[in-house]
Amino acid sequence: MAIRVIQKLGVLGLLLCMGFSVPAQIDDTELAKSKPVSIQWVDKLSGDFSFKDIWDYGFDVHRNDFGQLVCEMYCSEECDAMVDSSGRIKADSLVAYYKLVDTTHQYHAIVSEATTYGWSDEPYLDATRISQDTVYCNTFCDGGIYTALHLYLVKDQCFAVIRFHSPASPRHGGGVHYYFCKSGTIKIDKKLWVNGVLKATFNLDFDDPKYPENEMYWNGRIYKQIVAGSD
Numbered sequence: 001m002a003i004r005v006i007q008k009l010g011v012l013g014l015l016l017c018m019g020f021s022v023p024a025q026i027d028d029t030e031l032a033k034s035k036p037v038s039i040q041w042v043d044k045l046s047g048d049f050s051f052k053d054i055w056d057y058g059f060d061v062h063r064n065d066f067g068q069l070v071c072e073m074y075c076s077e078e079c080d081a082m083v084d085s086s087g088r089i090k091a092d093s094l095v096a097y098y099k100l101v102d103t104t105h106q107y108h109a110i111v112s113e114a115t116t117y118g119w120s121d122e123p124y125l126d127a128t129r130i131s132q133d134t135v136y137c138n139t140f141c142d143g144g145i146y147t148a149l150h151l152y153l154v155k156d157q158c159f160a161v162i163r164f165h166s167p168a169s170p171r172h173g174g175g176v177h178y179y180f181c182k183s184g185t186i187k188i189d190k191k192l193w194v195n196g197v198l199k200a201t202f203n204l205d206f207d208d209p210k211y212p213e214n215e216m217y218w219n220g221r222i223y224k225q226i227v228a229g230s231d
Contacts, residue, residue, distance in 0.1 A: 034180040036157040037204065045189035045199050051123065052223040055105040059140075064088065069103045076100065110139060112220025116179065116206070117164045118146030125222060127198045130229040135198065137222070141165070149218050153198075158186045160204045162218065179206040179216060196226045 062072045066088045071079050079100050082093035089097050108123035124140040137151040146167060152159040160181035166174040184204035192199045199222065206216040 030178055030180075033178075033207075034159045034161055035182050036154075036159055037181060037184045037186055039153065039156050039158055040185065040187045041156075041190040041193075042187055043190060045187055045192075045201065047201055047221055049199065049221060049223045051108045051111045051221075054108045054123070056108075056123075058102055058104075058106055061101065061103055069098075069101070071101045109224040110220055110222045112139075112149075112218060114147075114149075114218040114220075115214075116147055116162055116216050116218065117177070118166070119218075120147075125224055127222075127224040127226045128229045129226050135226055136229070137198070137224075151202075153188075158202075160184070160202075160206075160218075162206055162216075179208060181205070182207045184217075198222055198224050198226055 057069065060072055060074050061069055064070045064087050068089050070083070070087070070089065079097060082090055082097045084090055106124060109125040109127075110123060112121060122139050122141070125137055126140075127135055127137045129135050133155050135153040137149075137153070139149045141148045147162060147164045150161045150163060152161075158181075162179040164177045164179065166177060181204050184202065186200060186202040186204070189197075189199040201221050203219045204217060206218070208214045208216045
């Protein structure tokens with residue numbers, strides 16, 4: 001079943017942990033190393049989920065000295081041309097500028113703690129329904145974060161993978177590394193799930209093949225609206 005999940009993800013892919021959502025793929029042989037964890041469905045999941053009401057602007061959006069929301073680093077030439085030498089958006093370009101720069105509120109969707117490589121407490125997560133039986137989730141990798149958690153919720157099972165993109169040179173172990181779930185628990189609020197919301201708590205342990213004596217885990221809480229994936 002897990003192999004069929006990844007085949008469906010061929011177009012969607014996985015996130016490359018380089019500050020942008022870039023499609024990547026994981027092959028069947030790699031995914032088969034992840035041990036499925038049985039989902040515990042509960043009628044009302046308890047816990048502190050107040051983080052869901054906290055929001056920020058996108059990774060590259062900041063407020064300038066004039067109180068304007070602006071793209072700071074990864075800006076198109078078109079956006080740059082609408083800003084004067086002092087950093088202020090030109091008055092006649094405001095409407096056009098905000099058609100290019102996304103200033104919507106990004107609500108937090110996950111709180112977690114982990115012992116793994118390149119981890120930071122990134123508060124954003126996507127939850128996408130890619131088939132009738134499957135929801136795919138991934139944390140973001142913005143602003144120098146090199147590790148993402150990927151969850152594949154397939155019927156009553158969860159397949160978890162940590163994807164670490166090392167910035168080191170290939171000669172020194174750089175590149176993409178996968179760490180696969182070996183055990184754990186995950187609880188999901190069944191009533192909210194039926195209404196298209198993922199509310200979950202999880203405690204997942206992973207294998208570190210290079211240093212098997214190391215403890216590697218990712219624990220947390222999720223609250224996120226599930227969206228439909230593109231065909």
